[in-house]
Amino acid sequence: MIYFITGNKNKYIEAKKIIKDIEMKHIPYPEIQADKLEDVAEFGEEYLKKQVNEKFFIEDSGIFIDALKNFPGVYSAYIFKTIGNEGILKLMEGIESRKARFESVIAFYDGSLHIFKGVCKGKISYNARGKGFGYDPIFIPDGSEKTFGEMSITEKNKYSHRGKAIRALSSLLAPL
């Protein structure tokens, strides 16, 4: 059994589709302000490894928009809670270059630290479409016409940053 330390049930559901042998556990941990998700994840892992006696992982993700100098980036969660997709679309009004990427970083601890990163390139849509959580309704991954919000979890996982990072973790676990 491996713990996925998170307070976000949607993330857990996505991960569970790929790795069956995980359990969600909510333990708050400090997230630092940093330019890179890796630094946030490593810091959290250092804090948690003193408290958790099982193998565990945490995941941090964000959306980085080229035309906005990588905004909202590592602060995607906070910025979603405040200005939301409506705010992002307003900031992108009149901007033709819509390139963006989602990044997901997993820090897994089994006595030593393993970092996995998944990146999904794509673009910001002109309107919010579909459901999903967070920025899903305004992100169209390369190779699709749909936003993440218009996809099933299984379909989203094929493309998504988090799907890629979780599969990388899954490969490490496979021989176990």
Added chain:
Amino acid sequence: MIYFITGNKNKYIEAKKIIKDIEMKHIPYPEIQADKLEDVAEFGEEYLKKQVNEKFFIEDSGIFIDALKNFPGVYSAYIFKTIGNEGILKLMEGIESRKARFESVIAFYDGSLHIFKGVCKGKISYNARGKGFGYDPIFIPDGSEKTFGEMSITEKNKYSHRGKAIRALSSLLAPL
């Protein structure tokens, strides 16, 4: 001698106008992601007190815009670096309620922790005016027609969140 631990020379210059006996020292320290500046400052202070052998303080500040659910708040520095004042003004387009406040929190350590907070209420201007740093050109404090960007440092300190917090620290130091 008291150290002001910061990498921001503008903040140091403002503080030095009020407290002469300080010196700027740049030691990077972790800033956590939190909803309140107090939590960021306390965490940083806990980290630094193990490393600094003199009395010291740190300062964290942010601008909280009512109509944007307190965005950019504790992430003001990052958000300024990315979308900047131009982005804030774009987000505020068509919004009549311009209320905002600047907050400054100082964590001072002299063997024990002291927290000082200064708040400056005001509003977001419709255009950037003047110089200053950060959000100064788009913030008009209550009681003035000018933005912080249009004021001298001495004038800004009369109104400003940071001026208030620094004066509170100064009162504590006065009997020394």
